Structure formats: C-alpha cells, structure tokens
Amino acid sequence: MRQRHEFHVDSTRYLDDHGKPLDDLPALAGDTERVLAAYRNMVLTRTFDSKVIALQRTGKCGTYASVLGHEVIGTAIGQSMAKTDVFVPYYRDQAVHTLRGLSLRDMMLYWGGDERGSANWENCPEDLPIAVPIATQCCHAVGVASAIRIRGEERAVVCCVGDGGTSKGDFLESINLAGAWHLPVVFVAINNQWAISTPRSLQTGAETIAQKAISAGLPGHAVDGNDYFAASEVLDTALERARGGKGATLIEAVTYRLGDHTTADDATRYRTAEDLKRAWEKDGVKRLQNWLHDNDLWDADKEKTLQADCKTRVEKAVEEYLATEPQPPTAMVDYLFETLPPALQAQRERIAAKYRGGES
Amino acid sequence: MSKGELRDVTLVEAVNLALHWEMEHDENVVVLGEDIATNGGVFRATVGLKEKFGFKRVMDTPLAENLIAGTSVGMATQGLKPVAEFQFMGFIYAGMEQIVSHAARMRNRTRGRLHCPIVYRAPFGGGIHAPEHHSESTEALFAHIPGLRVVIPSSPQRAYGLLLAAIRNPDPVIFLEPKRLYRAVTQSVENNGEALPLDTCFTLREGDDVTLITWGPCVMETLQAADKLAHQGVSCEVIDVATVSPLDRETLLCSVAKTGRAVIIHEACRNGGVGAEIAASLAESAFLDLQAPVVRVTGYDTVMPYYRNEAAYLPQVEDIVEAVEQVIAL
Numbered sequence: 260m261r262q263r264h265e266f267h268v269d270s271t272r273y274l275d276d277h278g279k280p281l282d283d284l285p286a287l288a289g290d291t292e293r294v295l296a297a298y299r300n301m302v303l304t305r306t307f308d309s310k311v312i313a314l315q316r317t318g319k320c321g322t323y324a325s326v327l328g329h330e331v332i333g334t335a336i337g338q339s340m341a342k343t344d345v346f347v348p349y350y351r352d353q354a355v356h357t358l359r360g361l362s363l364r365d366m367m368l369y370w371g372g373d374e375r376g377s378a379n380w381e382n383c384p385e386d387l388p389i390a391v392p393i394a395t396q397c398c399h400a401v402g403v404a405s406a407i408r409i410r411g412e413e414r415a416v417v418c419c420v421g422d423g424g425t426s427k428g429d430f431l432e433s434i435n436l437a438g439a440w441h442l443p444v445v446f447v448a449i450n451n452q453w454a455i456s457t458p459r460s461l462q463t464g465a466e467t468i469a470q471k472a473i474s475a476g477l478p479g480h481a482v483d484g485n486d487y488f489a490a491s492e493v494l495d496t497a498l499e500r501a502r503g504g505k506g507a508t509l510i511e512a513v514t515y516r517l518g519d520h521t522t523a524d525d526a527t528r529y530r531t532a533e534d535l536k537r538a539w540e541k542d543g544v545k546r547l548q549n550w551l552h553d554n555d556l557w558d559a560d561k562e563k564t565l566q567a568d569c570k571t572r573v574e575k576a577v578e579e580y581l582a583t584e585p586q587p588p589t590a591m592v593d594y595l596f597e598t599l600p601p602a603l604q605a606q607r608e609r610i611a612a613k614y615r616g617g618e619s
Numbered sequence: 620m621s622k623g624e625l626r627d628v629t630l631v632e633a634v635n636l637a638l639h640w641e642m643e644h645d646e647n648v649v650v651l652g653e654d655i656a657t658n659g660g661v662f663r664a665t666v667g668l669k670e671k672f673g674f675k676r677v678m679d680t681p682l683a684e685n686l687i688a689g690t691s692v693g694m695a696t697q698g699l700k701p702v703a704e705f706q707f708m709g710f711i712y713a714g715m716e717q718i719v720s721h722a723a724r725m726r727n728r729t730r731g732r733l734h735c736p737i738v739y740r741a742p743f744g745g746g747i748h749a750p751e752h753h754s755e756s757t758e759a760l761f762a763h764i765p766g767l768r769v770v771i772p773s774s775p776q777r778a779y780g781l782l783l784a785a786i787r788n789p790d791p792v793i794f795l796e797p798k799r800l801y802r803a804v805t806q807s808v809e810n811n812g813e814a815l816p817l818d819t820c821f822t823l824r825e826g827d828d829v830t831l832i833t834w835g836p837c838v839m840e841t842l843q844a845a846d847k848l849a850h851q852g853v854s855c856e857v858i859d860v861a862t863v864s865p866l867d868r869e870t871l872l873c874s875v876a877k878t879g880r881a882v883i884i885h886e887a888c889r890n891g892g893v894g895a896e897i898a899a900s901l902a903e904s905a906f907l908d909l910q911a912p913v914v915r916v917t918g919y920d921t922v923m924p925y926y927r928n929e930a931a932y933l934p935q936v937e938d939i940v941e942a943v944e945q946v947i948a949l
Contacts, residue, residue: 347693378730387696388729392720398686399721402693402701409649409675409699428713432686439681594727595766597734597789600818602865 266473271493272483276541278549285492291556297338297487298551299565301330301544304354306569307363308518310577311370315522319581323370325518326353328451328485331543332512334358335490336447339498340417345407346386347400347418349393351449355419359383363576364583371580374594394424397433397446404442404507415501416444417494423454425471426462437507438476445497446509449484451516452538456529472509484512485543515541588614621810628808631801633775634664634740637782638702640812642672648786649694651678652687652704652740661706662742662801688714688739692721695735700786708743708795709752715760722791723766737791738782743771744836744886745933746799748926755923756835756887761793762864762896768792768817769864773838775806777861780815787814797836804839817862820870826856829943830874832897833884834860837934841884844939853947863893868900875901879910880946884934889917911949914942 273284287293304326314320326333333354340346346359356366360382369376369389377388387403390396400418407414424430425448437444448468452459465471472479482493490512497508515538519526526535551557592599592607599607628636642648650668652660656679659666669677680687684705691701705711711718718739726734745754761769770785770792772778778796785792823838824845833841838859845855856874860866875881881901883894898913916934924932 345697374728374730377728378732380732384732385696387693387733388725390721392716395689395716395721398689398717399693399696401686402690402695403697404693405678405690406694406697406699428683428685429689432681432683433689435683436681436686436690594730596768597726597731600865602818602868 266470268467268469268473268479268481270467270481271489272486273488274486274546274550276546278546278553284488287491287495288488293338294487294547294551295556297334297491298544298547298557300334300337300354300357301547302565303569303572304330304333304357305544306566306573307353307357307366310573311367312522314367314577320367320371322521322523324350324521326351328515328517328538329449330354331487331547332447332449332484332490332514335487335494336417336419339491339494341414342383343414344498345403345414345416346383347396347403347416348387348389349396349419349421349424350389350391351421352389352419359386363573364579367576367580368583373583373585375586394420394427394429396420397424397430400444400446401433401436401440401442404437404444405440407443408440413502414443415498417447417498418444419447419449421454422448422450422452422459422462422468423457424448425468431471431475434472434475434477434507434509441506443501443504444507445494445501446507447494448509448511450511450513453516453520453526453530455520455524467511469509469511475509477507477509479509479511481511481513484514485541485546487543487547514543517542623811624807624809626807627805628775629802629805630772630775630778630796631662631664633779633808634782634796635666636808636810637779637786638665638668639671640810641783641786642668642676644812645700647698648700648702649676649678650702650704651680651691653680653682653706655679655704660704662798664740664796665704684710684713685717688717689721691737691739692717692725692735695722695737696725696733700736702738702740702786705739705741707749707753707755708741708757709755711739711741714739718761718767718791718793719764723764726790727766734789735791736789738785738794739791740794740796742798742801743795744797744799745923745926745929746836748929751925754926754929756885756918758793758795758835758863759887759892762893766790767864768862769795770817770862771795771797771835772861773797773800773835773859774804775808777815777821777859779808779810780813781817781861783812784814784817788817792817795835799836800839818865818867819862820867821859821861822856822870822874823859824855824857826854826878828854828878829880829882829946830856830858830871830878831882831884831939831943832858832860832871834863835886837884837886840934840936841939843936844943847936847940848943853943855943860893860897866896866900868904871897871901872905875905876908879908881909881913882916882939882942882946883913884916884939886918886933888920889915890920892917911946914946916942
C-alpha cells in the first residue's frame with residue numbers, strides 16, 4: 260500500500276507593478292489611515308537610508324547595511340505587530356524599527372559605533388537587538404516564544420531572516436522547534452535575491468523558501484514583499500494565529516535588494532544594471548504611491564510636504580547623533596557582567612588612568 | 620525532596636538537589652536539554668524534575684545543541700533562568716556561536732537592557748571509558764571569552780552550592796561537572812538552599828611548602844598526592860580553583876607568597892590551558908616570592924585517546940608527586 264502526502268504553498272499578490280489591483284483588495288485597504296501611515300513610514304525609511312549612506316561616505320558613520328527594497332515588507336511587519344509582541348530583527352529591518360518606536364538617532368548610533376543604539380528602546384524594551392551573525396536570531400525568537408507559551412500569554416514573536424540565512428542550521432533548527440512545540444512565532448524570510456554576492460538560486464534547490472516550513476510542520480506562505488496589501492494581510496493572519504495559540508508560520512517575502520549589501524560592498528561586481536533596472540520597476544514604495552494617487556488619497560503637494568517633513572526629521576536626528584559624546588572608555592567593561600568581578604577591577608582602573616577624565 | 624542534612628550524597632545527586640531546590644523556590648527557573656525530562660538525563664542529573672514541575676518547565680528539546688544554546692538566550696531575555704544541559708562537553712561546540720556571540724554579550728550590546736541569566740551545564744572530562752567525543756576538557760575555550768563565567772565543582776557540597784550560585788547569578792555561567800567524580804565519592808550535603816561564592820577559590824588543605832593549584836576531576840588525585848607527600852614530610856597547600864573564570868588570583872597569590880612554590884594540575888591539554896594563565900599571573904605578580912619555577916602537570920597536547928589509553932593521558936597521583944619533588948628540590 261502506498262500513502263501519499265500532499266502539501267502546498269500559497270503565494271499572494273494584489274497589486275501589479277504599477278499599483279493596479281489584480282484582484283479584490285483585502286479589507287485593510289479600506290483603512291485609509293493605516294495605508295497612509297504605511298506610505299509615510301516607507302518614505303521616512305528611504306530618507307533615513309540615503310542620509311546614513313551619505314554620512315558613511317563622508318566619514319561620519321561606520322559600515323551600514325542599506326534597507327533599500329525592504330521598506331514595504333518592513334512597514335507591513337511593523338504595522339501588523341502589537342506593542343506587546345516581540346520583534347527579533349536581523350540587520351536590514353530599519354522600516355520595522357521606526358514603527359517599533361526606535362529613535363532615528365539611536366538607529367544612527369548603532370551603525371555609528373555606539374552600543375547605546377541598542378540600549379534605550381523604551382517603546383519596545385523586550386525586542387532583541389540587531390543580530391549580525393546570520394540567522395542566529397531565529398533561535399532567540401523561539402526562546403522568546405517558549406517563554407510566552409510557558410506563561411500562557413497572548414503575544415507573538417516576529418523574526419526576520421534573509422534568504423541566505425535560511426541556509427543556516429539556526430533557521431532550520433528554529434522552525435523545527437516552532438513546529439514541535441507549537442510556538443507563537445512568525446518567521447519572515449525576506450528573500451531579496453542576494454546574500455552579498457551569492458544569488459538566491461545558489462542558496463537552495465527548493466522552488467520557494469516558504470516550502471521549507473513544510474518540513475517543520477508549519478504553514479508556509481509566499482508573498483510579494485513589494486505588495487503592501489498582500490504582505491499586510493498575510494502578516495495579520497499569521498500573527499493572529501500565533502497569538503491565538505494556533506502555532507507558527509513561515510512567510511517568504513519576495514523582494515529585491517536595491518542597494519549594495521553594505522556600504523563596504525560593490526554590487527556591480529556581481530549583478531547587471533539590467534537586473535537592477537527590472538527590480539526598480541517592481542519597487543513597492545512607488546507602487547503604493549501610484550495606488551494612493553489612483554484612489555485620490557495622494558497628490559504632488561502631499562508628496563512634497565511629506566518629503567520635506569521626512570528630511571527635517573532625519574536632519575534633526577543627524578544633529579543629535581553627531582552631538583552625542585562617545586561613551587567613556589571604561590564603559591567597555593561596565594556592561595559585561597551585572598557586577599564587575601574583582602578580577603576585572605584592575606583592568607578597569609588601568610583604562611580609567613590611561614584615559615584621564617574618561618571616568619563616567 | 621528532603622530538606623536539611625542529607626548523608627551519602629554523590630556529586631550528581633547534589634546537582635539534582637540544587638535543581639530541585641531552585642525550581643521550587645524560583646518559578647522562573649526552567650530546565651531544558653536532550654533526554655532530560657522523561658529520562659531524567661543520561662547521568663540522571665535531572666531525575667524527578669519533570670514529575671514535580673511538569674513539561675512546561677522541564678523541556679526535552681530536539682537533538683540540536685545550537686538550538687539549545689540559542690533558545691536559552693531568547694528565554695533569558697524574557698526573564699526566565701534557563702538551566703540548559705549539553706549531554707557531554709564534546710557536543711557543546713555546535714552551541715559555541717550562540718554562547719560566545721550572544722549569551723556572553725547580550726548585556727554588553729544592549730548596555731544592560733537585556734541580559735542572560737543562563738547556566739549551561741555539561742559533564743566533562745575523561746575516566747569513565749566513554750566513546751570518543753565523550754571525554755573532553757575544553758574549559759579554556761570558555762575561560763577565554765569575556766562575559767562568561769566558568770565554574771567547575773569537585774565535590775558534592777561544592778556542586779550543590781556552586782550550582783545554586785550559578786543559577787542565581789544574573790549572567791551566563793558554563794557549569795562543568797566532572798563526570799569521573801559524579802559517583803566517585805559521597806558527602807553529607809546540607810539541603811538548605813545556601814549558595815557558595817562564585818569569585819573565590821577554595822583552599823581544601825593548608826600547607827607550607829608548596830601550593831597545588833587544581834580544579835575539577837584532578838582535585839581527587841591532587842589530594843591523594845598531598846597525602847602521600849605529607850608522609851614524605853612535604854606540606855602541601857591544595858587549592859580548588861573552582862571558578863576558573865573570572866579567576867580569583869588573590870587567593871592564589873597569597874598562597875604562593877606563603878609557600879614560594881606552585882604546581883598546577885589540570886586534565887585539559889597544556890597548550891593555552893587555564894594553567895598557562897595561572898602560571899603567567901604568578902610570574903607577573905609573585906615572581907619575587909617564587910623559589911622555583913611554576914610547574915604544570917596536565918594532559919598531553921593531543922586529542923583524548925580512546926579509553927584503552929585514557930589512563931596514560933590523565934594526570935596520575937605519581938605525576939603530581941614527581942612534580943612536587945622536582946620543585947621542592949630547587
């Protein structure tokens with residue numbers, strides 16, 4: 260006797276490349292306030308991004324990972340999450356972070372070489388800091404979700420990972436645990452087609468990343484990551500499911516990394532101008548702007564005001580960032596343990612003596 | 620679990636007593652690992668916990684050490700105090716990135732906003748005729764990492780008091796249990812929830828002629844060597860370092876100031892071992908007190924041999940006696 264197991268992966272898209280509906284839009288499209296707030300956040304994030312790249316180019320910021328191409332999926336995540344949910348980011352989640360209530364100054368401080376950029380997250384104190392080692396954050400996400408499950412709370416965790424990250428054991432072990440333990444977590448694999456120079460096709464032979472969920476016993480859902488309505492609907496559903504104790508979901512958000520990997524990278528070495536041009540034609544920010552225009556919710560004046568407003572906010576943050584004094588050198592040992600062990604006290608005194616006036 | 624003084628407690632039973640005590644008194648303490656719930660752990664260190672505290676707090680994980688290490692980080696950021704078991708130290712390496720890059724630095728990289736009160740337990744060392752990869756002593760790998768504490772008990776009483784201290788400590792602790800001593804000796808243990816300090820060496824025996832510095836399984840042979848040497852008229856001070864990182868140099872320096880001689884004994888291989896750090900500290904800060912070079916008795920710089928030859932690798936009582944005779948002669 261043979262038994263056959265069948266699985267499927269849904270893929271969702273509502274808008275074409277020009278912002279024209281392909282189908283009836285989900286109910287959330289009627290929530291004008293939400294949609295307008297989403298568009299504003301996308302523009303703010305893009306303004307922030309180009310400014311930080313400029314700061315890096317002029318020696319005022321360290322190596323920075325551009326968010327270009329992730330504004331739509333990030334905004335959808337930030338809006339779908341409740342304040343009490345926990346966000347577990349990777350390093351290209353600026354569009355989520357603005358909605359989690361991080362200050363633009365703190366975001367600059369992080370890339371500007373100051374640990375305090377991850378310190379004062381008073382609006383989301385339980386969120387994990389940016390994880391640089393690829394996919395390691397997935398294990399933290401299931402840990403946070405385990406704590407939520409142990410305590411019987413109606414909260415959820417959202418964890419972002421790149422397409423490259425889905426090749427790592429951390430990701431596969433974590434979705435596996437999420438399935439085995441029925442955890443309240445939503446994994447968003449942001450497939451931007453590139454892991455530095457390695458294309459998506461070399462990461463896995465699987466047709467979609469979403470289908471990796473099936474091996475873990477989770478639903479997997481692919482979504483156009485440049486389609487605000489599709490991304491928001493899928494996230495809303497997955498988060499509701501997680502908070503309601505119905506378990507985890509893996510969402511693959513398909514997008515394109517429109518910038519270099521970081522400011523230390525030069526993507527012209529490995530991808531063609533033609534590829535990039537095609538990707539820009541699918542830009543989700545422009546797509547939503549077109550939709551807003553088509554529905555009389557936006558015009559050139561509003562756009563001008565928004566651009567000016569975003570620029571002012573970012574410039575103000577830059578001023579605050581540049582005016583922030585570095586921490587005293589002694590701070591390098593002050594946060595290692597809750598209480599400085601006697602073994603480290605002599606080293607601290609040496610640092611303090613070497614940098615006179617460096618005492619906090 | 621009985622309170623008060625318990626007689627004839629083994630080291631592994633003391634671990635179990637401490638886990639029971641702390642889980643009962645702190646609802647944030649959770650235990651996770653492979654085969655630790657229903658089976659009670661392959662060494663039975665977690666026996667009875669699932670029955671008493673349930674699957675919610677006593678969790679059998681999938682067989683993935685990296686996941687165990689990293690899930691504990693996530694749990695800890697939520698205020699839980701995970702006690703995670705690696706079945707053997709030889710399998711801890713898959714969890715290394717999570718321990719080094721996250722557990723050890725979460726407090727630092729968030730300037731104290733989040734922290735990781737995690738205990739990573741692992742049976743370590745050789746001497747029980749285990750298969751390959753089951754007899755590792757790689758404490759130096761962890762002692763090298765800022766932000767971690769490395770704690771190694773060598774008796775049932777110290778296992779009990781140090782494990783309680785490790786769980787209550789707000790930062791990550793690598794807690795290495797010498798499996799050669801798990802059932803080798805018994806002691807009375809006062810099951811009263813009293814923790815021992817984490818920043819202090821334990822002077823097990825006072826003496827005047829030479830300081831024997833050791834930790835973990837080698838404490839047993841070192842004490843035997845000290846007995847033997849006493850018959851030869853050599854008075855040995857024996858110090859169990861116990862918290863190999865951060866290191867209590869003060870106690871070691873005071874002892875060497877008194878005896879003028881030091882022999883360091885550890886099971887791990889010699890090159891870059893914790894013994895080297897101790898020897899360097901003595902050279903830096905006790906040079907004028909030393910009447911002889913500091914000598915190390917250690918495992919060889921090779922992989923742990925399969926068990927037919929493990930006795931030839933492990934430091935023996937006569938190796939320690941010989942080293943002491945060598946430094947006394949100078």
